[in-house]
Amino acid sequence: MINIASVAGKEGNAFNAAYSASKAGLIAFTKSLAKELAGDGVLVNCITPASADTAIFAGVPPEHREEMRRVLLGRVPMARFVEVDEVAAMACWLASADCSFSTGAVFDISGGRSVY
Numbered sequence: 001m002i003n004i005a006s007v008a009g010k011e012g013n014a015f016n017a018a019y020s021a022s023k024a025g026l027i028a029f030t031k032s033l034a035k036e037l038a039g040d041g042v043l044v045n046c047i048t049p050a051s052a053d054t055a056i057f058a059g060v061p062p063e064h065r066e067e068m069r070r071v072l073l074g075r076v077p078m079a080r081f082v083e084v085d086e087v088a089a090m091a092c093w094l095a096s097a098d099c100s101f102s103t104g105a106v107f108d109i110s111g112g113r114s115v116y
Contacts, residue, residue, distance in 0.1 A: 001037075002094050003030045003046040004087070007110040010048055023048075027106055034104030043103040045094050050110035053081040078111030 008016065009023025027046055034044035051072045057065060073079055090109055093099055108114050 001030075001033070001042065001044040002091050003027075003044070004091075005030075005046050005048050005106075007048050007050045007108070007114045010106070010108075010114050010116070030106070031104045038103050043094075043099070045099075045102060045104070046106045047087060047090055047094070048106055048108050048110065048114065049082045049087050050076055050113050051081055052084055052087070054084065076111040076113045080111060082109055082111060 003026050005023040005026040006019070008020040009025075009027045012020040012024075027048070030044055030046040037044055053069075057068070060068060073081070087109055090107055094102075094107065108116075
């Protein structure tokens with residue numbers, strides 16, 4: 001099982017408490033379920049990406065888009081958005097036979113925003 005949460009679940013986002021709390025809950029759910037299912041050979045892990053520049057930004061009014069981009073990228077030492085393909089590649093690895101002894105883990109893909 002691969003859950004997709006958010007770096008917000010690890011750090012919190014100002015003015016977005018409900019979103020951050022729901023992602024933190026998904027992280028805790030991942031860890032708990034991993035412990036419950038490990039004996040049955042079921043691996044449960046979580047990915048916590050930073051922001052991706054997806055179609056959701058198209059719905060943001062243009063006058064706010066650049067400010068959001070500046071704020072979001074200001075938190076990321078690599079100074080770019082994560083690519084959807086990068087998150088997909090991590091999920092593919094987690095679903096592969098190469099990932100056979102990792103369960104209950106939170107895999108960060110935040111460009112250095114969250115380093116724990």
